[in-house]
Amino acid sequence: MSEFRLLGPVSVCDTAGGVIAPSGPKQRALLATLVLHAGQLLSVDRLVEELWGSTPPANAPNALQAHVARLRRLLPAPGHEWISTLPTGYLLAPGHASTDVARFTRLSGQGRAALPHDPGQAVRHLRRALSLWRGPALQDSRYGPLCTAEADRLEEGRLTALEALYEASLQCGRSTEITASLERLSADHPLRERFYDLLMLALYRGGRQAEALGVYERARRHLITTLGIEPGPALRARLEAILNHSPTLTPPPHPHPHPTNSPTTTVLADPASAPGTPRRTSTPRSAGSAGSAGSAGSAGSAGRACPAGSPPPGGCSGPAGCPEAAWPPEPAGLNGLAGLDGLAGLGGVAGLGGVAELGGVAELGGWGGVAGSAALAGELAQLRVRIEELAREQQDLLRRVQREQREQAAAR
Numbered sequence: 001m002s003e004f005r006l007l008g009p010v011s012v013c014d015t016a017g018g019v020i021a022p023s024g025p026k027q028r029a030l031l032a033t034l035v036l037h038a039g040q041l042l043s044v045d046r047l048v049e050e051l052w053g054s055t056p057p058a059n060a061p062n063a064l065q066a067h068v069a070r071l072r073r074l075l076p077a078p079g080h081e082w083i084s085t086l087p088t089g090y091l092l093a094p095g096h097a098s099t100d101v102a103r104f105t106r107l108s109g110q111g112r113a114a115l116p117h118d119p120g121q122a123v124r125h126l127r128r129a130l131s132l133w134r135g136p137a138l139q140d141s142r143y144g145p146l147c148t149a150e151a152d153r154l155e156e157g158r159l160t161a162l163e164a165l166y167e168a169s170l171q172c173g174r175s176t177e178i179t180a181s182l183e184r185l186s187a188d189h190p191l192r193e194r195f196y197d198l199l200m201l202a203l204y205r206g207g208r209q210a211e212a213l214g215v216y217e218r219a220r221r222h223l224i225t226t227l228g229i230e231p232g233p234a235l236r237a238r239l240e241a242i243l244n245h246s247p248t249l250t251p252p253p254h255p256h257p258h259p260t261n262s263p264t265t266t267v268l269a270d271p272a273s274a275p276g277t278p279r280r281t282s283t284p285r286s287a288g289s290a291g292s293a294g295s296a297g298s299a300g301s302a303g304r305a306c307p308a309g310s311p312p313p314g315g316c317s318g319p320a321g322c323p324e325a326a327w328p329p330e331p332a333g334l335n336g337l338a339g340l341d342g343l344a345g346l347g348g349v350a351g352l353g354g355v356a357e358l359g360g361v362a363e364l365g366g367w368g369g370v371a372g373s374a375a376l377a378g379e380l381a382q383l384r385v386r387i388e389e390l391a392r393e394q395q396d397l398l399r400r401v402q403r404e405q406r407e408q409a410a411a412r
Contacts, residue, residue, distance in 0.1 A: 002014050002015055002076055002096075002097040002098075003097060003098045003099060003100060004031075004035045004094075004097060004098075004099045004100070005019075005099070005100045005134070006032055006035065006036070006099060006100060006101050006137060006138055006154075007100045007101065007104060007132050007133045007134060007135075007137055007154065008133060008134030008135035008136070008137070008139055009021060009028070009134065009135060009139045009140065010022065010028040010029075010031055010032045010138060010139070010140075010141045012031075012074075012075060012076065014076035015076065018076075020074060020075070020076060022070075022071065022074060024067075025140055025141065025143075026051050026067055026143075027067050027070055027071060027074075028140060028141045029050065029051055029141040029142075029143045029144070029147060030047065030050075030051060030064075030067050030068070030071060031071055031141075032138050032141045032147050033047065033050050033144075033146050033147060034071075034083065034090065034091075034092035035092060035094075035099060036146065036147070036150050037092075037146070038092050038093070038094040039091070039092070039093065039094065040091065041086055041088065041089050041090075041091045042089050042090055042091070043088050043089040044061050044064060044088065044089050044090075046089070046146075047064055047089065047090065048060045048061070048064055049144055049145075050143060050144030050145070050146050050147065051064070051067075051143055051144065052143075053143065053144060068083055068085070068090055071083060080093075080095050081093065082095075100132045101154065103129075103132060104129050104130075104132050104133075104154075104157070104158075104161075105157070107125050107126070107128050107129035107132075108125070108126060108129040108130075108157065108160075108161040108164070110125045111123075111124075111125030111126035111129060111161065111164055111165070111168070112126075112160075112161075112164050115164055115167065115168050115171075119167075119168040119169075119171035119172050120168075120172055122164065122165075122168040123165060123168045123169060123172060126161055126164055126165040126168065127165065129161055130158065130161055130162065130165065133158060136151070136155070137150070137151045137154035137155055137158075138150065138151045138154075159189065159192065162185065163194045163195070163198065166178050166181070166182060166195075166198045166202075167198060170198065170201060170202060170205070170251070171251075171252060173251050173252070175201070175202040175203075175205040175206050175251070176202075176206045178198075178202055179199065179202045179203060179206060182195060182198055182199040182202055183199060186199050186215070186219075190219075190222045190226070191222070191223070191226065191227070193219065193223075193231060193232055193234065193235045194234075196215055196216070196218075196219040196231075196235060197234055197235055197238050199212075199215050200212040200213075200215050200216060200235075200238050200239075200242065201238065201249065203215065204242050204249055205249065205250075205251055209242060210394055212242055213239070213242060213243075213394055213397055214394075216231070216235065216238070216239045216397070217397055219231055219235060239401070240401070243398070243401065
């Protein structure tokens with residue numbers, strides 16, 4: 001069957017597998033509008049507004065008719081009348097043709113439905129759904145209100161599918177594999193609290209409690225600065241659970257197996273990274289953000305390059321994706337040098353006040369002779385400074401949480 005593709009540049013895939021793309025932006029916008037309202041009559045006035053807005057040409061109906069004629073010649077399957085001309089407008093009859101939007105909606109719905117009882121199956125469906133995206137929805141075709149509103153709706157669906165994908169990945173016990181991707185998403189969408197929430201859980205399960213708390217502080221600062229509001233109940237509940245080492249944060253005792261049977265797919269965590277698309281500028285992270293420091297010091301999870309290109313959001317998954325074994329061996333990160341993976345076991349955030357007693361961390365500057373490298377000694381000295389900064393940040397955070405709890409108790 002032919003397929004209309006709207007999740008990226010607007011195009012048509014014919015029955016032979018060839019891709020047909022209208023050459024002009026107005027024709028692409030016209031095709032997208034007709035496909036989005038397939039089977040419905042669109043009036044000439046509505047289509048003129050969609051293509052030219054408030055400044056239509058003097059002969060707008062004739063110009064629209066010329067664009068429709070070009071589309072008729074371009075569309076595949078001779079013998080099928082795709083676009084009908086009616087007295088008051090135009091109508092696209094899809095026939096047996098499908099759309100990538102319909103496939104995405106079906107697969108993402110299946111993935112969300114499988115999430116509660118089979119997260120491995122959910123990962124497979126959601127990866128297939130997200131692999132359909134080749135760039136921003138209706139790329140270069142959003143001229144009028146119809147396409148703009150649909151593009152916004154599709155983008156919201158993509159982000160919802162990504163949230164479900166990472167939730168399923170966490171239920172499969174893959175927290176360390178998705179941390180770097182969640183870092184990028186929380187930076188690209190700094191007002192979307194769910195990405196912060198998932199990132200905090202992934203970091204906590206990876207033994208990086210201090211960095212998880214730093215993510216909350218980064219989210220709180222951004223929300224207050226941008227919107228003047230505190231984080232919502234879900235994010236505050238995640239913070240309290242981490243502070244109290246709640247049993248609900250531990251992964252399932254028998255995590256589902258990794259979805260190694262899923263077909264090879266390439267998932268764009270951010271369609272703006274598609275070839276030929278300008279990269280969206282990420283919101284700068286605060287200098288004191290523990291989340292930023294976590295990316296740099298987490299055993300290279302964000303620093304390794306995937307030899308196959310952009311890895312899927314869940315990270316490489318063995319033979320089905322970019323084989324983990326193909327990557328060069330990781331150096332022992334700085335987390336292992338002073339037992340920093342044990343920060344979560346220091347008796348809670350209050351225990352970070354004793355960070356200078358981490359069995360030699362206070363003497364990091366003197367490790368240069370042990371390592372035989374002045375460069376290593378410098379890195380360790382910088383690490384000590386960063387640990388002390390984290391300790392101060394987490395003590396401030398603990399005091400603020402305790403103060404808020406006292407105020408809430410007094411109010412009750």
